[in-house]
Amino acid sequence: MADRQLRIPVMTHPLRTVIYARFSTDMQRDASIEDQIRSCREHAERQGLDVVDVYSDKAVSGASLMRSGVQKLLQGAQDNCFDVVLSEALDRLSRNQADIALIYQKLQFRDVLIETVSEGSISEMHIGLKGTMNSLFLKDLAAKTHRGLKGRALAGKSAGGKAYGYRAVIHYNASGDPIRGERKIDPTEANIVRRIFTDYAAGLSPKKIAEALNAKKIASPSGRGWGASTLHGNRERGTGILNNELYIGRQIWNRLAYIKDPETGRRVSRLKPEAEWVITEIPELRIVDQDLWNAVRARQGAMKVKNTPTAIWDRRRPKTLFSGLMKCGGCGGGFSKVSQTSFGCSTARNKGKTVCDNMATIGQAELERLVLDALQNNLMDQEALAIFCQEYARERNRLQAEASLSRNALEKELAATRKDHAKLVDAIIAGIPAEHVKDRMLALDARRIELEGKVAREADPSPIRIHPSMAESYRENITTLISQLQNPDGMLEAKEALRGLIDRIVLQPTEPSGKLAIHLEGALAGLLMISSDAKRQKGLSGRTQVFEDIDELVLVAGVGFEPTTFRL
Numbered sequence: 001m002a003d004r005q006l007r008i009p010v011m012t013h014p015l016r017t018v019i020y021a022r023f024s025t026d027m028q029r030d031a032s033i034e035d036q037i038r039s040c041r042e043h044a045e046r047q048g049l050d051v052v053d054v055y056s057d058k059a060v061s062g063a064s065l066m067r068s069g070v071q072k073l074l075q076g077a078q079d080n081c082f083d084v085v086l087s088e089a090l091d092r093l094s095r096n097q098a099d100i101a102l103i104y105q106k107l108q109f110r111d112v113l114i115e116t117v118s119e120g121s122i123s124e125m126h127i128g129l130k131g132t133m134n135s136l137f138l139k140d141l142a143a144k145t146h147r148g149l150k151g152r153a154l155a156g157k158s159a160g161g162k163a164y165g166y167r168a169v170i171h172y173n174a175s176g177d178p179i180r181g182e183r184k185i186d187p188t189e190a191n192i193v194r195r196i197f198t199d200y201a202a203g204l205s206p207k208k209i210a211e212a213l214n215a216k217k218i219a220s221p222s223g224r225g226w227g228a229s230t231l232h233g234n235r236e237r238g239t240g241i242l243n244n245e246l247y248i249g250r251q252i253w254n255r256l257a258y259i260k261d262p263e264t265g266r267r268v269s270r271l272k273p274e275a276e277w278v279i280t281e282i283p284e285l286r287i288v289d290q291d292l293w294n295a296v297r298a299r300q301g302a303m304k305v306k307n308t309p310t311a312i313w314d315r316r317r318p319k320t321l322f323s324g325l326m327k328c329g330g331c332g333g334g335f336s337k338v339s340q341t342s343f344g345c346s347t348a349r350n351k352g353k354t355v356c357d358n359m360a361t362i363g364q365a366e367l368e369r370l371v372l373d374a375l376q377n378n379l380m381d382q383e384a385l386a387i388f389c390q391e392y393a394r395e396r397n398r399l400q401a402e403a404s405l406s407r408n409a410l411e412k413e414l415a416a417t418r419k420d421h422a423k424l425v426d427a428i429i430a431g432i433p434a435e436h437v438k439d440r441m442l443a444l445d446a447r448r449i450e451l452e453g454k455v456a457r458e459a460d461p462s463p464i465r466i467h468p469s470m471a472e473s474y475r476e477n478i479t480t481l482i483s484q485l486q487n488p489d490g491m492l493e494a495k496e497a498l499r500g501l502i503d504r505i506v507l508q509p510t511e512p513s514g515k516l517a518i519h520l521e522g523a524l525a526g527l528l529m530i531s532s533d534a535k536r537q538k539g540l541s542g543r544t545q546v547f548e549d550i551d552e553l554v555l556v557a558g559v560g561f562e563p564t565t566f567r568l
Contacts (some may be wrong), residue, residue, distance in 0.1 A: 014050035014449070015083040015113075020073055022057040022092045033058060036088045043117045045446060052082055054565060062545060070094075074103070078108045089118045090126060101127055138329055154280060157181030163246050164221040165189045165287055183285065190287045192218060196241050197288050201295035206231040206242075211352030235300060237271055242300070248293050250284035253278040265303055321368050321485075329508025329519070331356035343367065343507075358509045360516045367518070373502060376478045376518050407455060413482075414451040417444055454500045480559040 021036035033056050044051050053076070057069035070093070076082060085107060089092055092102040093114075104127050107114060114122035157180075162168065166189070169182040192213070199209045210226035220226045233240015239256055245252055255277050256269045319337075326335035326343060333347030333356060342363050348356040413533035421444040424437045478501075506519040 014048055016052045016081070017044055017049040017050060017084040017086050017115075017455075018053045018055060018073065018076065018082045019044070019091060020069065020085060020087045021053045022067070022069065036092065039088055039117055040086045043115075045442070046538070047115070047322060049084060049086065049115075050449050051086075051446075052450070066092060070103070074106055077107055077112045080110065082112065084113045084115055086115045087117075089116050090114075090122060092539070093115075131267065152163075154278060155181070157183075163244060164241065165193045165247065166285065183288060185285060193241060193247060193287050194292075197247075197292050197296055200231070200242060201292060203298060203299075207350055210350065211354070214352050215354045225347075225351050225355050229350075237269070241298055246282070246285060246290040248290060249283040251280045251282055251285075253280070294322060320364060321498070322371060322502070325499065325502050326367075326505045326507060327505045328356060328358050329517075330358040335505075337364075337506055341365070345507075359506075360509045360514055362507065362516050362518075370518060371520055372482055372498075375498065375522075376475060376482065410451055410455050412457060417448045420444055421448060 019037055019040040021033045021040070023032040023036075030563050037054055037056070043049075043052060055069040055073045055076075057067040073085065077085075085093075090100065093103055104114065104122070104124075111414050116122060119126055149510060162182075165186055166183045167186045168180075169184050171182060172273065173180040175180055188555040194210055196213075199212075200206065204212075206228040209231060210228050213220070218226070220230060222230070229240070231241045238252060255272060258269050259271050288459065323336075324334070327333070328335060328345040328347060331347045333345055335343045336346045338344035338361055342361040344361040345356055347360045348358050353359075421441060424441050424444070427437060428434050481494045481497050484490035485498075487494075501522060503521040506521065507516040508519060509515075510517050
């Protein structure tokens, strides 16, 4: 296919271009990324484009935008770091029709062009046609995969996943290719399954059964200890040891559909109509006899379905102000409601004292009072702020020293490249035919442009400027947020903002009183953000920016420093 010429306005300098490459399937390999980059570099050279950076994603599906390479690329476009995005094909950027349209819109808004090796300059027509084709490809691939798995399920073979009590068996055909999907009963695990069914039918609760298994140090399916939910699961969805009909030689496949959430990129499951289930009898895989299975079903009773008209996104909201942030100092597990007014270690109650013996509790009202008071008065004072800024400056200096070494190496290579290029020019002047050195001169010139771009980006960081009223501003904003907890209109935003200031709340049992010591770890990035009155903070108005480089500082604080800790 002849190279298409990129349709661009006349400019006096080469367009700054970034390359994006991606592979996602097992059929590809790391070298696929390098192949794509090499192809794009050759295309850029032919088109006279100046490649200034490369973004890539390895082994990540193109059906989601939750990819670090794509997110960095979009951020770079927002920061005006380049003029053209170059990729091997449009489907490398995304196979999802809505996502590729969104990428195109964002880049168009920033006056950034999209060029591909296979399709040339991308326009709205390509977005519509290729986006539709890529979307259909994904659907077709999913349908073919589903069809193949259904064939396995109908043949009584495993169509994915590993059930506790069984082990995989691989046979080979005459050509030596593996025949997958075969299973056989694991005698040791099968005995554990029968024990669980027997104990439950005898009246023991899933919690007590899990405690006993952990006390015997019996390995769980996850390897992280037995819990009550591992046993009782969800009867309607067929999850949990006690609901797995494979134990009576009956395989049910296609009960659940897994759909990717477009907001998070994560898969969520949905129960399918029973008419779509694929049910296969496999008597040789039975572990539990029918009488024991029926006894368990009788004890479970009729299926109870709660009438919950509340929208699912409301049910997923934290039930209390600090739900999900509390951790046990003994085992690292979560703290949850153990009574109407108190919290306790979930692991100690669900998996037994052999896993965690922290049985101390704390009242919800007392915990919230102590934590809110600490947020208001202890987690951001002027002395602590000064110490942080000293440490931040020291870290920036260390990183700058490392960057200087890298910059020196780049400058040396740049000087050598310019020198070699000048020698070739002198050689041509001296009479050597230009065609003999043309390729070498082009390569040196491309490398020179690339090195100049890298050296230009290695700029010295600006000094940190600290506003003297940062701590005062923090306390004012915290007071405002706490007061909004009593206001129905601003309560949800205030809760969300306050939770964003906390990394975690560790509740550690103390001796000999047995009471809980509270270690509050502040999320430093959130604390700095609210202290700076950043406009992105919900429920707060923006004022003077405390740090000129607040975005970078908050990023570094979020990943490079220990959280602020205060003991209550």
